Amino acid sequence: MSDKKAKYQEVAYYPGCALEGSGSAYDTSTRALGKALGLKIKEVENWNCCGAMEVKNIDPKIQTYLSSRVMSITANKMNMDTVMVPCNGCYHNLKKAEYDLANDDKTAEVVDRLSKKAGHDTYQPGQVETIHALDWIKETIGEEGLRERVKNSLVGIKIANYYGCMYTRPRHIFPEKDAGPGSESTFKPHFMDDLLEAAGAENVEFPLKTACCGGAHTLSDCDTSTLLVTNILQAAEAAGAEVIATECPTCHSGLEMHQIRAEKTLGIKTNVKIIYFTQLLGMALGLKPKAVGLHENISDSFDFVKNKGLA
Amino acid sequence: MEEELLRDKDIIWQCVSCNKCTYACPRDVEPEGVMKATAHWLELKGHTPKSHSTIFDEIFNEQVMATGKIEDGRTVRRYFQRTGQALFQPWLIEMVKSLMRNLPIGMLTRMGLANFITPRTRDWSGAGDAIGEYVAEREAHHRKALKLDDLVQMAETELGGH
Numbered sequence: 001m002s003d004k005k006a007k008y009q010e011v012a013y014y015p016g017c018a019l020e021g022s023g024s025a026y027d028t029s030t031r032a033l034g035k036a037l038g039l040k041i042k043e044v045e046n047w048n049c050c051g052a053m054e055v056k057n058i059d060p061k062i063q064t065y066l067s068s069r070v071m072s073i074t075a076n077k078m079n080m081d082t083v084m085v086p087c088n089g090c091y092h093n094l095k096k097a098e099y100d101l102a103n104d105d106k107t108a109e110v111v112d113r114l115s116k117k118a119g120h121d122t123y124q125p126g127q128v129e130t131i132h133a134l135d136w137i138k139e140t141i142g143e144e145g146l147r148e149r150v151k152n153s154l155v156g157i158k159i160a161n162y163y164g165c166m167y168t169r170p171r172h173i174f175p176e177k178d179a180g181p182g183s184e185s186t187f188k189p190h191f192m193d194d195l196l197e198a199a200g201a202e203n204v205e206f207p208l209k210t211a212c213c214g215g216a217h218t219l220s221d222c223d224t225s226t227l228l229v230t231n232i233l234q235a236a237e238a239a240g241a242e243v244i245a246t247e248c249p250t251c252h253s254g255l256e257m258h259q260i261r262a263e264k265t266l267g268i269k270t271n272v273k274i275i276y277f278t279q280l281l282g283m284a285l286g287l288k289p290k291a292v293g294l295h296e297n298i299s300d301s302f303d304f305v306k307n308k309g310l311a
Numbered sequence: 312m313e314e315e316l317l318r319d320k321d322i323i324w325q326c327v328s329c330n331k332c333t334y335a336c337p338r339d340v341e342p343e344g345v346m347k348a349t350a351h352w353l354e355l356k357g358h359t360p361k362s363h364s365t366i367f368d369e370i371f372n373e374q375v376m377a378t379g380k381i382e383d384g385r386t387v388r389r390y391f392q393r394t395g396q397a398l399f400q401p402w403l404i405e406m407v408k409s410l411m412r413n414l415p416i417g418m419l420t421r422m423g424l425a426n427f428i429t430p431r432t433r434d435w436s437g438a439g440d441a442i443g444e445y446v447a448e449r450e451a452h453h454r455k456a457l458k459l460d461d462l463v464q465m466a467e468t469e470l471g472g473h
Contacts (some may be wrong), residue, residue: 017381048379048432053328055372057347057364059449062442066375069438112443117441144378169330172339186334212329219390220363224325258410261402295413298406302413 004139011136012074013041014129016090023087023249028293029144029278032088032132036285037141037149044073044083049078050093053216053250061110061130067097070110073126076120086110086133086278088248089215092166092173094130099173101125132167133278134247143198151286152310153200159280160206160241160272161192162232164251168210192247192277199284204239215250218257226265229258233270242304245277251306252276256298273301283310305307316349317358321349324362372446377441379432395420406451 019027034041047070049055051063072092074083085138100107102125115122131139141149166175168186177184182189193203211232214225224228230257236244246252255274262268274297282292289311294301305311316323326346332340353359370389374381391398432438454460 017430018383020384048438049375049381051375052371052381054368055375057351057368058372058446060344062372062445065442067424114438114441114445117444118438163330165331168334168340170333170341212327212331214327217364220367221324224327227402228327254348257402257406260405264402264405275397297340298410300409300412 002139006080007129007180008039008084008131008136008140010040010042010080011131012044012078012080014044014047014050014070014074014083014085014090014094016047017167017194018087018089018253019053022253025276025293025296026086026252026276028296029276029282032287032291032293033137033282033285036282036287037137037145039136039140041084042078042080044070045077046271049075051088052089052093052212057171061107062070062114063093063307064097064100065108065111065114067093068101069115069118069120070129071096071097071128072115072121072123075123080129082129082131084131084133085134086247087250088132088164088202089250091130091132095173096131097123098125098128098232125233132191132247134167134195137165137195137281138191143194144287146281146284150199150284152284154196154280154284154308154310155200155202157201157308158204159196159201159243159245160204160236160239161189161209161277162206162236162246162251162255163189163192163195163209163242164215164248165210165212167247192245196245196277196280199281201280204236204241206236206239206241208235211235211260213251213254215248215254218250218254222261225254226258226261228265229255229269230270232260233259233262233272234268234274237270241272243273243275243280243301245275245280247277253298259299273304274299275301316353320353320359323353352457355453355459363390366390366393376442376446377428379435379438380430382430385429414455 011209015027048066050064050070055066056063071083074080083094085094101111101123112122168189171178171186174186177186197203208231212228214228218225238273244255246255252274259270279292279294283289283305289302289305294305323346326343328343328344333339333343354361354365367390370393371381372384374386453464
């Protein structure tokens, strides 16, 4: 068993605020998928918001503090060394906090001050490894493991894999990526492609894998977000995709919301389905659509999955 | 410099923090931070009214300071309220209708309850206060750096003289 495979069998799980609210389907499907694969997760005790995309605009160091508290609890309260995060925003912020704390004294000093005032141990860089839900499945089960376990193959389903901005950029906060064979690429990420292909799916050549959905401005600059999302939806359809697989609650809800808004305000209708990769993998393993929270999505893909033999 | 920034002030709000520029940059320059700092500077100096984006950030931050967590329904409602927009926009209604189509009663009840029972981090007041103090300290620092209080005093003296 590889080091990572052994290390990730039991991880701390940080769902984050979106997965308690608008992204609940991602929480449901991540938990269900882990359970079906025999992997153990322990939710981070009494966690707080990571700062999302907003708090850094008030002051970046507060965002670093918020993210550091989550890692501090993982290490110092739960005695765990790995935290698994499905949300790209949370994942990005924890990675960024790790980088800033290791490389910027001023940030470390402010975080130490805030942690002491708040009454908990200051997080020390290196105590915890933050991994994405994609890393978790890829390293513990991998393509081969998935192939063995697939009950409802995704054969005949054309998928555009959409990774968004925060999973790969900026590159310096992800030192483990672009690190040779087996590592994730920041230029052309492929972990989601690999897993879904192992489950039988036919991945299309999708040029907008890491394009921006305008998530940070979903409400405050609606029109920009609608245009960016429409680009993504239309590019996926032009590439022949029936489904866009997602790995971020902000991207996912953004695509769903602005798919509806584009039809209402621009008269542009697209039919591509928007489904979390954890939902697709779960259904491939034989879980029922409701067990992976398909009913919690804003968009309706029940008929689609039924027609594809997944229900 | 100030004039040039003012000329481009509408573009500054359009940065979506996607970091594509940083990715392409051979020196890892982070224009996102510069854009955000410039935007806040324009607001602090009174060159532009508070943007919708800043109002959203503030509502978000207030909630995090108060409870440690975010409940998206509440954030959305407060945002529409504070920016004077109607909550029942046609596309939002369409979205909610689409969501309701498949949701079981239990889930709807949970969502309804979230309006009354705010998700929160336990024993958060220490952290919330520490963040609040830090924000106040930074604001005072920015006001001083931009000499905003001097400007206010100048204006007051000017008015007092008449």
